[in-house]
Amino acid sequence: MASLNLGLSLSRKKNISRNAAVERKNLITVCRFSVKTLIDRSCFETIDDSAPEFLNFASILEQILSHRLKGQLTWFGYESPRSFWDYIRVACSKVPHSCICSIENMENVSSSRAKGRAWIRVALMEKRLSEYITAALRDYKTTRRFYDDGAIVLGEEANMLAGMLLGLNAIDFSFCLKGEGLDGSFPAVIDYTPYLKFTQSSDSISSDEEELRTLGSSGSESSTPENIGPPFMMDENSWYNKCKRVEQKYRLALEQKGYLEELVRLREVQLSDSVSQNKLILQRIKDIEVNHKLEKEQLEYIIVELQDQLKRFLSLGQLSADASLSQISFDPGQSQDENGKHDTSQLSEGKEETPSLLGLCGSLTSVASYKSLTSLKSSECLASPTTEMTSPGLTPS
Template identity: 95%
Template sequence: MASLSLGLSLSRKKNALRNAAVERKNLLTVCRLSVKTLIDRSCFETIDDSAPEFVNFASILEQILSHRLKGQVTWFGYESPRSFWDYIRVACSKVSHSCICSIENMENVSSSRAKGRAWIRVALMEKRLSEYITAALRDYKTTRRFYDDGAIVLGEEANMLAGMLLGLNAIDFSFCLKGEGLDGTHPAVIDYTPYLKFTQSSDSISSDEEELRTLGSSGSESSTPENIGPPFIMDENSWYNKCKKVEQKYRLALEQKGYLEELVRLREAQFTESVSQNKLLLQRIEDIELNHKLEKEQLEYIIVELQDQL
């Protein structure tokens, strides 16, 4: 029995580690695609709070920075939840000419989550979001203090995140820091639908070798050689172009597989929560029925006593 329980424990631990790795990979992949959609949208208009591409990107970045974030232990031993702004405020405090103090003193923004969302917008307008993230990740001691093991910002994927955000410096953003997007009461929800039907145009295929290396760094199945030799023939019917098209289709299929896995994980979490709520409701119903039965018996006993007195 002991060996069986030990085997089950090891199996559960391996599954948990695998699920955590899949979650990290999916969040980074969808973040990379959200940056691409933002860049494509910026070619036609200025990005503001009303753009669905930005709303989705802000939700993705918020979930990445909140991934396995530790709670704050109070004097009484209770653990209160934290926001990623608590980490950014400390880790980026030494960045020169930063916006940390101005956001901390904003009058219309009170909650920690709302301040974090305001920081994302200000950093994008300043074209310094990648700089802030890089400076925060360099402070490994502070990062280690705020995050648990397995967090995205503690792994090798953190450097990929800073590189992805560097492309946003070419976009002109315009945000209102008094809008509904700063409401700290609503959680960050990612809409995966646009990325499930995402198709990359031939004009936007830039640095394909770098993207394939980035995607293949987390698994051997998607790896690609670092150096691809120059094509001998550069017409449309060359083997080089055909190979590139096959690689692009394979990469898109692999990314969509990751999105579907993430959707399944979210649905499983929702199902588990629904089951637990159902159990609580059933327990409450049983308690109410038991109380009702006891009250009925007490009333019957009182009626019998009154009849005896009469």
């Protein structure tokens, strides 16, 4: 009985380990397919939150980082659930110029799972998701502290994960960190339907399945799913199917060739139009330069004419001033006024020396008083002091 129980426990452990290995392989393989679909989608349009390929990739990456993640022990010994953001926040804290602090301080993101989803989007926009994953995996002590045995990040698949994510650096992502995709209340659900292909007959395998199998085996032999399909049966039906596929590829190539030729033709037409427009613009520039030159010459001629007129006006003004001065110099009344003023100034200067003379003779400021003085001087009514001194015996009449 004891041996039976031991055998059952061993078989149960083997089944658990085998299921864990299958789960790891499936997650890594599906992650590789999702990266390939993202790269193919980016060739036609920008990847944002509405792209189903990105939503599926984010769910797959969240499942990988949450695979066998340990819970957090409380004071009472209970284990509370934990998000992969708690591991990323500690393991990537030493990455230079990281976005960990900015995401930790985001106001509109409160839950730990929402912060982890925001970190995935910011790392993709920074083209540093592979760098963050590599830095976290190098911190083996922290990784062992957060994950149980059998986790993907503790196995050989972790190195493959960092290599796969390196191809996402060639894609330009555009995300909004305030959308519904950051809601931490919804779990991450993976859609496997885009990576599955069903055939009607078991004798043939489509080229898409072959591509999936080659992509699954490109990383390592351990990551390839076993027994994908039956072996090839080289019969007429298989040859016919192969010819059909080749014909479809040929038609697709022809359509792409026609599309590219039409695109080249349109570009040539646009180039010819731009060349003609460039010629017209150059001709307009030349005409404008000629007009500016003519206007400049006209303005210079006008300036010269104005200068000549100004010189003539100044010369006429000088001549009129000289003529007025000459008229003033030949005016006798003005000369008399000037002489009167001159005499007045002289008298005013000698006023302090002979004050009694002004009292006797009166004011000499006018020409009439000067004439009266001369008349009195010429008459014989007044005696000359010289005569009185020379002939004291003479008496006035």
